[in-house]
Amino acid sequence: MSASSNGTTAPAEPTTTTRTLLAVDGLVVGYAGAPVLDGLTIEVAAGDVVALLGANGAGKTTLLRAVSGLVPLRGGRVVLDAEDLTGLAVEDRARRGLAQVPEGRSVVAELTVEENLQLGALWRIPGRRARRAAVDELYDELEPLARRRQAYGHQLSGGERQMLALARALVSRPRVLLLDEPSLGLAPRVVAQLLGTLREAARRTGLTVLLAEQNVTSALSIADRGIVLGLGEVVADAPAAQLAADPALRHAYLGF
Numbered sequence: 001m002s003a004s005s006n007g008t009t010a011p012a013e014p015t016t017t018t019r020t021l022l023a024v025d026g027l028v029v030g031y032a033g034a035p036v037l038d039g040l041t042i043e044v045a046a047g048d049v050v051a052l053l054g055a056n057g058a059g060k061t062t063l064l065r066a067v068s069g070l071v072p073l074r075g076g077r078v079v080l081d082a083e084d085l086t087g088l089a090v091e092d093r094a095r096r097g098l099a100q101v102p103e104g105r106s107v108v109a110e111l112t113v114e115e116n117l118q119l120g121a122l123w124r125i126p127g128r129r130a131r132r133a134a135v136d137e138l139y140d141e142l143e144p145l146a147r148r149r150q151a152y153g154h155q156l157s158g159g160e161r162q163m164l165a166l167a168r169a170l171v172s173r174p175r176v177l178l179l180d181e182p183s184l185g186l187a188p189r190v191v192a193q194l195l196g197t198l199r200e201a202a203r204r205t206g207l208t209v210l211l212a213e214q215n216v217t218s219a220l221s222i223a224d225r226g227i228v229l230g231l232g233e234v235v236a237d238a239p240a241a242q243l244a245a246d247p248a249l250r251h252a253y254l255g256f
């Protein structure tokens with residue numbers, strides 16, 4: 001969604017609704033050997049839900065981990081709201097509002113839903129009462145979790161666990177949520193509920209989301225924009241509705 005021209009020769013000013021919140025600029029990341037991401041540049045507007053797509057091994061997880069600081073950069077920058085985060089540790093990036101939900105529904109199996117959420121709130125929300133309020137507010141939004149608040153992590157279904165992993169990230173009210181393959185192994189109905197909850201949370205709070213997904217149709221159904229990675233580069237970047245609806249784009253970049 002680009003700013004419209006005003007009909008004069010002056011360049012159009014970006015509108016506040018498309019303010020860039022998160023940017024990666026010339027990112028070079030790899031493990032051993034050739035880089036997985038090689039000069040990758042992406043900008044994510046505040047409040048946008050962006051689906052990060054691409055074949056297995058395209059580098060989606062690597063990009064999320066580079067943004068959150070879990071893998072070191074060989075080159076480039078990660079910028080949040082005009083602040084360069086590149087030299088900062090994972091915890092310092094989290095304090096500035098980046099939250100990552102890694103693949104695999106990581107929750108503490110020996111703790112209850114309630115305790116998991118309190119733990120999520122602990123280090124970003126000072127004060128017991130404020131944490132209590134944050135968790136209660138979340139229960140209002142995530143009704144299925146509220147009903148299971150005394151259940152232990154190991155007693156939850158796959159969908160409930162993924163919902164809890166999402167909730168644990170949301171309770172600290174991040175500015176940017178980095179979400180890796182939340183649909184993995186879940187039934188279509190559960191995926192729809194989970195992503196619907198995510199979309200609703202983003203709409204209500206202005207949360208910005210970078211959602212890595214293999215489940216292209218589901219991801220595009222709730223995203224504003226789709227970015228397709230291939231061989232460490234952006235091969236397509238378009239409004240989600242356009243990516244979903246255009247058979248030529250789908251066939252060329254998404255394989256269906």
Ligand SMILES: Nc1ncnc2c1ncn2[C@@H]1O[C@H](COP(=O)(O)OP(=O)(O)OP(=O)(O)O)[C@@H](O)[C@H]1O
Nearest residue numbers: 031032036054055056057058059060061062063214
């Ligand atoms: N810890 C690691 N050590 C070495 N190579 C890795 C490591 N993690 C990922 N890779 C390699 O980096 C490349 C990109 O992997 P990445 O997990 O980022 O892709 P992806 O797009 O998330 O894939 P998927 O959809 O399968 O999760 C792959 O070739 C992978 O084998």
